[in-house]
Amino acid sequence: MHNPVLQVDKLNTAFSVDGEWLNVVRELSFSIGPKETLALVGESGSGKSVTAMSVMRLLDEKQTRYSGSIRFDGQELLSLNRAQMQSIRGNRIGMIFQEPMTSLNPVLKIGVQITEVLKRHRGMDDKTARAEAVRLLEKVRIPAATSRLNEYPLSFSGGMRQRVVIAIALACNPRLLIADEPTTALDVTIQAQILTLIKSLQEEEGMSVLFITHDMGVVAEVADRTLVMHRSEAVEQATTREIFHLPQHPYTRALLSAVPRLGAMNGVALPKRFPLNDMQTGEPQPVAESVDTLRKGQPVLDVKNLVTRFDVKSGLMRRVSARVHAVEDLSFSLQPGETLSLVGESGCGKSTTGRTILRLTEATSGDVLIARQDIRRADSARLAEIRTQAQMIFQDPYESLNPRMRIGQAIAEPMVSLGLHNAQSAKRRVAQLLEQVGLQSNMATRFPHQFSGGQRQRICIARALALEPKMIIADEAVSALDVSVKAQVINLMLDLQEQLGLAYLFISHDMAVVERISHRVAVMYLGEIVEIGSRADIFENPQHLYTRKLLAAVPVPDPDVRRKRTVVPEELASPLRAATFQPPVRQYREVSDGHFVQL
Structure with a gap:
């Protein structure tokens, strides 16, 4: 011994x-x-x-x-x-x-x-x-x-x-x-x-x-x-x-x-709430909208040929010597009440896509329409107005909140600054929003450090809802949360989607959560979409080699199926390209209705 x-x-x-x-x-x-x-x-x-x-x-x-x-x-x-x-x-x-x-x-x-x-x-x-x-x-x-x-x-x-x-x-x-x-x-x-x-x-x-x-x-x-x-x-x-x-x-x-298991949604067409405890009777109900209904409306988000590149400068003259091709020729749309998940490895361009859509990062080229309004060509006043239609929830709720500002003030701030509410009506709206996300209205006077991680994420959701947006971009919004808290926040997001008709662009690397919450899924690799389709298409019938690799890498919560892995010495993929590089025009094959795979 x-x-x-x-x-x-x-x-x-x-x-x-x-x-x-x-x-x-x-x-x-x-x-x-x-x-x-x-x-x-x-x-x-x-x-x-x-x-x-x-x-x-x-x-x-x-x-x-x-x-x-x-x-x-x-x-x-x-x-x-x-x-x-x-x-x-x-x-x-x-x-x-x-x-x-x-x-x-x-x-x-x-x-x-x-x-x-x-x-x-x-x-x-x-x-x-x-x-x-x-x-x-x-x-x-x-x-x-x-x-x-x-x-x-x-x-x-x-x-x-x-x-x-x-x-x-x-x-x-x-x-x-x-x-x-x-x-x-x-x-x-x-x-x-x-x-x-x-x-x-x-x-x-x-x-x-x-x-x-x-x-x-x-x-x-x-x-x-x-x-x-x-x-x-x-x-x-x-x-x-x-x-x-x-x-x-x-x-x-x-x-x-409480552990989400990959494959739990096989044969289920719509997103479904997590069963939170043993006392819950019956199966959790799927969200009401059908996939076909969602496809027919006017999209709340329309992205066409979106490109975002970052210049890399070097030498004494600080000339552009290379470029990071973070987002390359992306096209997709998002319907009211729909969840489209963007998945892929770290550095594949998921978060840059979300930030570019809201012009937190400037695009190199392409078109982004939010509720039929062109955000890329909007002046500052118009930009603020368009952003009321689309809000963002970030990965780290503590970084998103001012530690010196009471959470009631943090939620009220965008409403008051845009003139949507005066101080008194904003206070009433804050109380309503806190209760809507499962917190108590009297918590408005507390500071961020007085809340747990899951509660802070709920506060960020309340703030995102303050301007009554049509769409929310959730960038790794639940990845740092415990399994049971993660399930609660996902259920809350599904409830709000059903009540308010919200559309979500859900950016995540947690495949079991993506399987649970999505109507459609887009798989990204080196700034490009390599496969896009319904949740069932991607999880039950993956066509692209990279999609299969992504799903095969998900750890299985069972020690009896522990896999013997070796670190494959494959070439390290990088989005860094020479300044003169021109990306090839990609071709896609439609495998089934709405299921596209890059050739």
Whole structure:
């Protein structure tokens, strides 16, 4: 029997709140052996991340009190001084955080942030560290790695930024890797590659992994053992197979029942609400509109030959040397009351498409009509008017809300500034909107930090509804939420669609959620639509090779069907092209009514 790499015994972590000590982790005990992966699962607020931060000693020492024991390679971490802990942190213990934008310094180039770790912990000189940084970026499958070292985090997509964070965490070949929701922001194919990469590193380096997640499909795929946390305590701990097939605790059973499963919608034509708990009787009802009815009306959104490219300048004269072809010749329409989902890998142009439609990013060419109005050629006054018809919900609700503004003010602001309501009527409308999204009207006086992630996303939905739009662009709006909270927000969106006739352009990499919410699906690859059709067309009869690859990469929440994957050394796809590049004219084949596939 090997000695454990990490041994946690009766850990209690308490925070000082208003002069009192509040326990956020209670009597927690677990161990991780060499090359072993332990998954820590549970909903937001259960104490998972605090456990990880306790092991790394990253919590504010003045506001935090520990008791119990955390031993790493036989060494008691709770008794180390700051300098001793710093020599272990980032070196022998690596950590991947959930939110890459808070892990990366926005004012430092990516190359500087990776080489800093290599110089500090591995004693490399500039040249060696830079070569190793390129190798690490290629290892986590970032295309054009050498040139991207000179870019800032803001020029990377969310998934790309997470890959950079993973590269930094793996830089010193750590003995223990703590991965806190490392694949939440990643699309399924990159997630599969990252999980495979972590697995292969375990084999090569003998690395152990503490994997914190709420994605039970990922747990089934990677974990040897699983520990379920609920309200600061461990409620169940066993092999992953036992957790999935013989769950003992009611909370574990509830957690597993809320997992969206790919294929659950086979044979169902319309979007359908999630069954939220065991007390719900009968099948959740599909949304009322039929697919055929939706196709016949006047589109709320009409996109024709949309192109968005970003210039890359270099040299002393700052001439255009290359272009990023982010969106290339996109055409589609969206009917009132319809949900069209845009899916594809990180960096494929999904979010840029959403931002270009609302002119948050300027298009290079093409036409965008919102409620028959040309947004691309509108002046500033007309633009503000058109945008009342189309609103956007972003991935991170906390970034979308001003932390110093009460949420009532945040929701009322667009209504008042556009002259749609005075202060008094706006207050009444805010109360109505909060209740419409399942919150209490008296919450209007609270600040964003006083809400959970799921509640904050509901606030963002309320704000998007404030101007009574015909269409909402939801950009990864539920990807960072727990399974049960995600189900609640999706059900809310479906209810609002039915009540208000809203159209959704739903941008997501979560294929099981896309299957549940969509009328139609468009699959994007390198800025182009490679396949578009009804939900059934895409999920039950995928034609394009890339669509099949995307669906095959979705983790299955069953440890018995764990797949043996290898990282295929395929050429790294990049939307970066020479300045003179002219994209080929694409041809499409109509497989069935409304189902088009790129040749």
